[in-house]
Amino acid sequence: MLHSSALTAPRFRLDHSTAPYADALEAYADRGSVQLMVPGHGGTERDLSGRLAGFLGERALRLDIPMLMDGVDLLARGQEQTPLDRALELAADAWGAKRTWFLTNGASQANRTIALAARGLGDRILAQRSAHSSFSDGILLAGITPSYVMPSVDDEHGMAHGVSPAALDEALAAAAAAGNPVHAVYVISPSYFGSVSDVAGLARVAHAHGAPLIVDGAWGPHFGFHPELPESPARLGADVVISSTHKLAGSLTQSAMLHLGDGPFADRLEPLIERAFSMTASTSTSALLRGSLDIARHALATGEEAIGRSVAGARRFREILRDDPRFAVVSDTFDRFADIVDTDLLRVPIDVSGAGVGGHWLRQHLIEHHDMYFEMSTATTIVAVIGAGKSFDFDAVYAALVASVESAEAGHERRITGDVHDFPPLPAPGAYRVSPRDGFFGATEVVSAADAVGRVSADTLAAYPPGIPNVMPGEEITEDAVAFLQAVAASPTGYVRGAIDPGVDRFRVLAGG
Numbered sequence: 001m002l003h004s005s006a007l008t009a010p011r012f013r014l015d016h017s018t019a020p021y022a023d024a025l026e027a028y029a030d031r032g033s034v035q036l037m038v039p040g041h042g043g044t045e046r047d048l049s050g051r052l053a054g055f056l057g058e059r060a061l062r063l064d065i066p067m068l069m070d071g072v073d074l075l076a077r078g079q080e081q082t083p084l085d086r087a088l089e090l091a092a093d094a095w096g097a098k099r100t101w102f103l104t105n106g107a108s109q110a111n112r113t114i115a116l117a118a119r120g121l122g123d124r125i126l127a128q129r130s131a132h133s134s135f136s137d138g139i140l141l142a143g144i145t146p147s148y149v150m151p152s153v154d155d156e157h158g159m160a161h162g163v164s165p166a167a168l169d170e171a172l173a174a175a176a177a178a179g180n181p182v183h184a185v186y187v188i189s190p191s192y193f194g195s196v197s198d199v200a201g202l203a204r205v206a207h208a209h210g211a212p213l214i215v216d217g218a219w220g221p222h223f224g225f226h227p228e229l230p231e232s233p234a235r236l237g238a239d240v241v242i243s244s245t246h247k248l249a250g251s252l253t254q255s256a257m258l259h260l261g262d263g264p265f266a267d268r269l270e271p272l273i274e275r276a277f278s279m280t281a282s283t284s285t286s287a288l289l290r291g292s293l294d295i296a297r298h299a300l301a302t303g304e305e306a307i308g309r310s311v312a313g314a315r316r317f318r319e320i321l322r323d324d325p326r327f328a329v330v331s332d333t334f335d336r337f338a339d340i341v342d343t344d345l346l347r348v349p350i351d352v353s354g355a356g357v358g359g360h361w362l363r364q365h366l367i368e369h370h371d372m373y374f375e376m377s378t379a380t381t382i383v384a385v386i387g388a389g390k391s392f393d394f395d396a397v398y399a400a401l402v403a404s405v406e407s408a409e410a411g412h413e414r415r416i417t418g419d420v421h422d423f424p425p426l427p428a429p430g431a432y433r434v435s436p437r438d439g440f441f442g443a444t445e446v447v448s449a450a451d452a453v454g455r456v457s458a459d460t461l462a463a464y465p466p467g468i469p470n471v472m473p474g475e476e477i478t479e480d481a482v483a484f485l486q487a488v489a490a491s492p493t494g495y496v497r498g499a500i501d502p503g504v505d506r507f508r509v510l511a512g513g
Helices: 020-031 047-056 058-063 083-095 106-119 133-142 165-177 199-208 266-280 287-302 304-322 330-336 359-370 394-405 408-417 436-441 479-490
Strands: 099-103 124-128 145-149 184-188 195-197 213-216 240-243 256-260 340-343 347-351 381-385 444-448 461-464 468-471 495-497 506-510
Touching: 020 058, 020 083, 020 287, 047 058, 058 287, 083 099, 083 256, 083 287, 099 106, 099 266, 099 287, 106 133, 106 184, 106 213, 106 240, 106 256, 106 266, 124 133, 124 165, 133 436, 133 468, 145 165, 165 184, 165 199, 184 199, 195 199, 199 213, 256 266, 304 347, 304 394, 330 340, 330 347, 359 381, 359 394, 359 408, 394 408, 461 479, 468 479, 479 495
Parallel strands: 124 145, 124 184, 184 213, 213 240
Antiparallel strands: 099 256, 195 340, 240 256, 347 381, 444 506, 461 468, 461 495
């Protein structure tokens, strides 16, 4: 049985009844100031800004102000703390962190930031192999030498989950025995499919080996805000937490947070993160995105009742699905995996193979015929994401699912596709032949897919969904990797980030390698 690591009640030290940064932005917008400065739209709908104001509303233009404004992100006369600093302090308290940074280039910025910061601890990092490709980009930028610990994999559904404390301990011990002790550990929890790892156990193992634990919690920004949801990783001992706030916590797309835990590595990590943040942040940071982060924090911290309705709706949706033999709830079988200790109820992974159609086909059919978008699909599943505090008509969602699998198009799909499980398994990584940085910056040539097998990749190739790097620069390209990437590229909703062409028919490899 899965156990819950959720709070019995939110444990906030501070008063979360206001949104200080957003309030300061609104106060500025309400003044109607004359803006002889950037941005060029001037905060008005006049002249060439008319179409933009019609598209967003003039209010959005007035809120879209530059950085370094008195009383917003700088001190105004009589203030002891800027509204931005107060908003950041509240965010750290809400997620149980020592310090929080607002990000306006998504969790991808957080991944690159923390890779650069981790390099300050040393050049060896142990990462969960299913890390997002933006972290792989950070490894290249930082010149880190990675080693990997494999997550558990559900081969039936093509899902990568997490890492158990035992697997992490074994991998760290092996690295130390080989004379390559690890300087930092990077894991993912929750997974794209809502599986939650034992963060507290992973932190204890990492700390016992002298390394901080970095948790990519991009898909769990709502954790810790309701008793039926898992706990915030920062409160469980994680040293750094990446939080993609826009994904389920209600801020605008491309906004995110980076949380520093109050653990044994905090004093060493804080200046490293601050310096790395200054390298990855824009000098024209969006006030709109920052304001949305402040409002999202306020909404989560004061919205337990609304979040509870979302959880109840997700539970009811699961019950509706369980009553139909054509569908199954994948998270009902998460207890098969030793690394999974909890599940995010606001993610509903649905096994559709009982309906005789593929997940990629069904997701696309729902888009085209019902204007209904599920977050992602695999060969056998589709995944629903329910924003914290949001509600849906799940009877209507179920009706659309039934209509799709009972459609004439579904009958045709069943006749021509046969077994929807005929999909290549997730490939094991190829061997590193050179470092990622040398693979990326070396002289290259382009070869056919057939000729690429056995060669050294110069690119990061990541199948979407879910964005996991299947090939890294410096790694040998395997036959299995080629088959998998081409199969994803050929699916209705899949593509491969970093590929030279949409069908992954050619690969960029090291010249002569």
